[in-house]
Amino acid sequence: MTSEVSTPRADRRLRRARLVTLLSLAGGVWATVLLPAVGLTREPHAGRVALGAVGILAFAATQTAVLYAAVTPWLAQRWRRRAQLALAVMAALTVPLVAPVAAGVWPTWAWIGAALVGMAPLVVRLPGALAVTAGTLGVSAAVAWWTGGPVGRSLAVTGGIGVAVAAVNWFQVWFWDLLVEARQGQAAQARLVAAEERLRFARDVHDLLGHSLTVIALKAELAARLAPVDPARAGREAAEVQRLAASALTEVRESVHGYRAVDLGEQLQAVAEVLRSCGVRCTVPSLPVDLPQPAATELAAVLREAGTNVLRHSRADWCRIRIDRKENVARMTVTNDGADESGPDAHSHGLRGLADRLAAAGGELRVRRQDAVFTIEATVPVPS
Template sequence: MASEAVTSRSDRRLHRARQATLLSLVTGVWVSVLLPAVGLTHEPAPGRVVLGAVGILAFVTAQTVVLYAAVTPWLDSRWRRRAQVSLAGTAVLTVPLVGPVAAGRWPTWAWLGAALIGMAPLLLRLRAALAMATGVLLVAVAVAVWTGGSIARHLAVTGGIGAAVAAVNGLQIWFWGLLVDARQGQAAQVRLAAAEERLRFARDVHDVLGHHLTVIALKAELAARIAPVDPERAGREAAEVQRLAASALTEVRETVHGYRAVDLGEQLAAVAGVLRSCGVRCTVSPPPAELPQSAATELAAVLREASTNVLRHSRADWCRIHIDRDDNGARMTIANDGADDSGPDEHSHGLRGLADRLAAAGGELRVRREDSVFTLEATVPVAS
């Protein structure tokens, strides 16, 4: 269905946005490895170089895992907490492992401290993040005193660089949060629309059946009560009950038929709106006037399948939907670019099902691909 296509396309776009956010964050992390690694080149003691390299790699690994969790909202909260605890433990271990590296010559640990402050907005609320930043600055001062380094230099690197990284990371996570909220809002709108339609149908059925069932119950009770004393009248009442039941059944069938009836114009507008919301330029021609309901139903099925294929199996920039009618029937043509070898072809299950459905109705389905343009053409008979 179209709603499923929306979900699929939106999820893919959200997935790409998540990948881009994660790549940006992780790139920043691995770039920051270079600056602490400079201290390794200034350290003459091989033992400290090894310990420092182990500490830096462990810290960066834990940091990468936490960044992954920050942009993966469906992860279990326990897994997220474990990742954060691991980062905290690794950060503590880096003090004795990395702190003495290039003592007095390069603020090696200060760069790790800046990375910690930069991650604060991803892990904590504002007050907790400020408290964490204060603690990291105090550790930076302690490391500077311990190693004989410059306190001002350590504070400048840890505080200044850390604040800049925190601002960039916080902005990226804020944008990511907006995307997730928008996706959840879109899904909620789809669910709400479906619920409202079910309620509308339930109200219609209640209105149709309520009166008839009440009268039927009363008539049946009357017929049962008078049957012993006036069989002839009881028979008339029973016949009336039968008539009322048949009338109620007819009205329910008409209600269900109206509920299932397809407004092809509305379907076209909805599909065009979905495609445009997903970044596909869509051109739609209005359906012919007085198109029979049977033909509209078949073409609507084609429209749903074709729009799903555009969203799921292509990277379309444009889509054109055209419907015309002649003496032989109605024809819908849907063309889009962005098709590739992974997209649908004439052997796909969805298109095979459509072809069988149209053939049963006396119609025909044809597809073709020219370079990256995929075209689907469906014809259905129209009774004169």
Template sequence: MAQQAAGTRADERLRRARMATLLSLATGIWASLLLPLVGITRESDPTRATLGAVGVAVFAASQAAVLYAAVTPWLADRWRRLSQVGLAVVAVLSIPLVGPVAAGGWPTWAWLGASLIGMAPLVVRLPGALVVATVTLVAAVGVAVWTGGSVWRFLVVAGGVGTGVAAVNWLQVWFWDLLVEARAGQAAQARLAAAEERLRFARDVHDVLGHSLTVIALKAELAARLAPVDAERAGREAAEVQRLAAAALSEVRETVHGYRAVDLGDQLAAVAGVLRSCGVRCTVLPPPAELPAAAASDLAAVLREAGTNVLRHSRAGWCRIEIVREGDLARMTVTNDGAGDHGPDGHSNGLRGLTDRLGAAGGRLRVRRAEDVFTLEATVPVAP
């Protein structure tokens, strides 16, 4: 819920930034409307004035469409291309409509040319923008010659003002793109955090169920073998299977609801009890008092996997579990005999998952085999 609320606030800030960018870019539209309107007010021919007003209005509408597309990343590419093509067509049509307005008295079309050059960086990349600017300046010279206006005046308005508008527009859209990319990065970070949480939850479920189901399977197999020869003991083993299944179900429910608090001492007692019930002599050295909860949780996960491996991959006669604190590190060592050739190694799925988990916490997992003795050693950092 906290991540969702943060995302909502970020989206609201992005929406406000987009509106501010649109309003800022709209000043260019006002320039393309107001300054050509000066020329329309100076035009004595009503027909030319009317055609000029229509050309300026359509040009401003096309310009607004392109500006809107520039700050609307979710807009379909088809509509974006249509807005750009529409502006190009209107720009060409504006020459005969607006060019003759206030001929010789006011560079009416030059202001539209300045708007075109100013918008070029929003539509195409730098090489294309240079082409647009060149074509626009050539058109401005042509209109000036055609209407008897000052060529230099047209060039100054279209080129000089247009370059300034282009710089301002590009800077605003650049900032907007940075905001969009930052928001996309936040969203990706949130998705990554959710994925990491799912992986953590999957590891916890694996740790809880992997050990419990292995013991249940072994107990059930033992009960099946004992049933024909010792019904009373087979019944006790079956009852133990039922108890273990209920305990595993309870642990899974607590894990799912996030209420599972790891007690390393209880985990040690449980694993030692299961090993002893399966005929493995188990020696446990008590853990140091007051281990941090995070360190205890990591060591408990390793302990469950180690106990599972002793039962699944060895014919152990004895097992020794020791947890000590060495300065800022807590070290757990699980050693057992009876390690076969097909026992676990550092590349098994369970140990690989534990290696990743401890590595993320700044710890380390190591395994080694000497003849038939297998040793698993886990270290995790603890607060000084």
């Protein structure tokens, strides 16, 4: 039932949740070893005690391997199958090794059967788990009959305790799977934001160049036709082609550098919605009414990068965005908690590119970290 999709190993919060889940599952597994071990204390024959101890410990070890695979999504499938096969083989070997221990006095193998039933939902799907449970109950009854113990007691231990253990194990691994899927969804949201921005830029470039290049092509063709019959007019058309080409080049450069009109309010809403969908509390500020379009465009670029950093490089619970204007300076501050030590700093490629861009416009980008709080502050000049 565990997801097969690769999970980022560097996510500290997810690693801690995985460790807690693994320790909880392992604690339950090794607790089940104690009850079969009671039979070892009631067995007078030393040889049976030794064989029983080997069987119990080997079975517990293979259980641990299967549990590790269940909460390790990046583990190769072949290792997962090997762990499951080892558990199946060891479960079969416990019958001759453990069943004779404390025969008729303590249901030693019935407790092994309960642990096996408890592991079934982690190894196979529901129909298979039901089949494993039915088979284990049959073996438990046969062992009780063979060793002279009460069949009803063995079935109660294997069935009742086994189903309870299965429910607990299934719930813990199911909850872990939810955490993995949520983290993968958060990463997908960050990738989606970047992809949407690339598509927007591609559409802008297409809109800019499509019309200009069509007109340039038509006028160049006209100039070529006029050159033999009307050189003066052909020269004027060629000059117009040159003007149009220069204009198109200017527009492309402005688009690449983000100087075209960008709705900062829409950017704020989009970033806030993405953050909220990933569980980050975010409030949208009101924009200064007198913020010029060039300044808004520069701040929108910083906002997009800051929002992406919150999703990719932190485990933030909250994010605060503030935009204001004081005299000839527009300022935006983006602050979030949960900053990861391996996250962006002032020298990251995205932030360095923004710093260069703002510097070209006469602005400045500042980055600071205080404990787990990360702050990006951007300032751009505003004409009086």
